[in-house]
Amino acid sequence: MDVRSISCVYFSPTGTTRRVAESVAAGIGSEGAAVFDCTKRTSRERVQGTFRDEVVILAAPVYYGRVPEPAVDCFTRLTASGTPAVLVAVYGNRAYDDALIELFDIAVARGFIPVAVGAFIGEHSYSTEALPMAPGRPDEEDLKMAREFGAAIRKKLTAIRSPEAVDPVKVPGNRPYIEPEGLHRLRRMRQNASVTPETDATLCTRCNKCIEACPQDAIDRVDVTITGKEECILCCACVKACPVGARRFTEPAFLPLLKKLEELCRERKEPEYYF
Ligand SMILES: Cc1cc2nc3c(=O)[nH]c(=O)nc-3n(C[C@H](O)[C@H](O)[C@H](O)COP(=O)(O)O)c2cc1C
Incomplete structure (x- = not known):
């Protein structure tokens, strides 16, 4: 053809x-x-x-x-x-x-x-x-x-x-x-904690790149420190778009999961x- x-x-x-x-x-x-x-x-x-x-x-x-x-x-x-x-x-x-x-x-x-x-x-x-x-x-x-x-x-x-x-x-x-266990675990965690990237207001320059990058329109257009927990899919577009590293995960319960994940990702595929 x-x-x-x-x-x-x-x-x-x-x-x-x-x-x-x-x-x-x-x-x-x-x-x-x-x-x-x-x-x-x-x-x-x-x-x-x-x-x-x-x-x-x-x-x-x-x-x-x-x-x-x-x-x-x-x-x-x-x-x-x-x-x-x-x-x-x-x-x-x-x-x-x-x-x-x-x-x-x-x-x-x-x-x-x-x-x-x-x-x-x-x-x-x-x-x-x-x-x-x-x-x-x-x-x-x-x-x-x-x-x-x-x-x-x-x-x-x-x-x-x-x-x-x-x-x-x-x-x-x-x-x-196979059931996506990672997703279920995260949903349980999100019932008690706000697992979304947070804005460090002391670093943020209000360039609004995070707002533009977010696929879900989850970041408040007036106050970028507010991220909609329901809308955020944790895709990290905002984290990667931020030129000064002001967006990051801070929820203590989430950080050990990232450490574990890093161990699982070490061997090059x-x-x-x-x-
Ligand atoms: C919520 C979420 C879940 C993910 N789950 C997996 C996964 O199960 N296995 C994996 O190897 N990578 C996983 N990743 C990593 C992405 O698949 C990977 O970084 C991909 O390159 C992102 O694509 P993008 O740059 O087009 O957004 C996940 C990323 C996110 C944000």
Whole structure:
């Protein structure tokens, strides 16, 4: 089949998923991709579309071993009609657990035909200088692999008559999906504590970059020290966007979890592809 156009739909609060998805798109073709950035709640609500004669990349980070709820919300607004899809999960070097298989199931339910699936590594949203987790990733080597993955997808597609002709992609994961224990633990903790990034008012310069970066509009526009506990999804977009390091987690009950997480993220993982 001809690869006539490429669309790229992603959710990416701290930008690593976006970078990987763009490299995969560049590897598939030089045509350039139509981009649907569904990171912000407002843009998510506007995303709608029926995809037909194109290749669609659906990309999301891994949260608690699964696809983040806002990305599920975005992807389930799409419909397709036998459209080839490339599924990309970007995780913070702990594990992607059932995120790939969940992405696969969402894509199939929307009418896509997954032709290739990849898991890539991005700097962990909770990574800091004191607790580094996959710092600097995706690095040059990761992005080269993402482009090579894209090139292999193009080769696969040009060699077949139609997406229906491809053998189903074998995706690692469990059905039913394993319960996201990390999410449950956090929800319990949040009943008694305000686990959101806090603003250190002595450092904050009121540049409002955190407000602009927040996908959920969770930070008060007048008083940036107020973060909506219900809205905040702990994506760390505000933490990474703050130029002076004024946004950070301070809840004492949360800090030991970050330390434990750092231990789980130490050994470098490499990208994986499935065709
Ligand atoms: C709430 C939350 C949960 C996460 N859960 C996982 C996880 O289960 N496994 C993992 O390896 N990384 C996990 N991460 C890290 C992200 O998957 C990783 O940093 C990713 O690169 C972030 O993508 P983004 O830059 O597009 O926002 C989590 C991050 C957040 C914010």
